[in-house]
Amino acid sequence: MEYxxxxxxxxxxxxxxRDPDALLDAVINATLCALCVPANLLGxxxxxxxxxxxxxxxxxxxxxxxxxIYPHVAEMTGTNPPMAERxxxxxxxxxxxxxxxxxxxxxxxxxxxxxxxAPTNVEFLYLVAERVRLITGDPEDEARxxxxxxxxxxxxxx
Numbered sequence: 673m674e675y676x677x678x679x680x681x682x683x684x685x686x687x688x689x690r691d692p693d694a695l696l697d698a699v700i701n702a703t704l705c706a707l708c709v710p711a712n713l714l715g716x717x718x719x720x721x722x723x724x725x726x727x728x729x730x731x732x733x734x735x736x737x738x739x740x741i742y743p744h745v746a747e748m749t750g751t752n753p754p755m756a757e758r759x760x761x762x763x764x765x766x767x768x769x770x771x772x773x774x775x776x777x778x779x780x781x782x783x784x785x786x787x788x789x790a791p792t793n794v795e796f797l798y799l800v801a802e803r804v805r806l807i808t809g810d811p812e813d814e815a816r817x818x819x820x821x822x823x824x825x826x827x828x829x830x
Contacts, residue, residue, distance in 0.1 A: 681807060692808075696727060699807045703800055707779055708770040715763025718756050719797070721745045726801040727808075738794055760793045779803055 688698075700723050709716050722745050729737055742753035749756065768776075768790035776782050780799045782791075791799065 695808055696724065696804070699804050700724060700727075700800070703779065703803055703807075706775060707767050707800070708772075708775070709763050709767040710770075713759070713763045713766065715759035715761070715766075718745050718749065718760050719763055719800070721748050722760065722797050723801050723804060726797060727804055741794070741797065757793060760797075764793060764796050765790050 700720055704716060704719060704723075705711065709719060722741050725741065725744050726737070742756050745756045745760075746753045780803065782799075790796075
């Protein structure tokens, strides 16, 4: 997907969804559907919750959360962590068999040798989470921008 297409998609989502949580949910859903993750599988719901958890976690805590993803998803759905991991792995493998290589390239940036084997659960989750971040923007960046603008306004006046 080209940069101008990404900007248009981002504008379309932002104009439709004013609530940031609804926007995040819509973008995650659209991304998983575009990547051919079967929505009828239990792993789809687990992937959705895991990507949402990654996007909601502050940037500095994301590096240490690899061991927290499965227990969090299991707690949210009332299952156990190995079951969540297995269901996610199965959904990813199904998607990898069904998806068009050009879609995988445009959404995840993977090409050639990378397409032969499905990524690990964590690799897939982080690739999807990064894609979602590109579309929705990062609330931390927005907050930082607002602080800088306020400081500039106080400093230089208007």
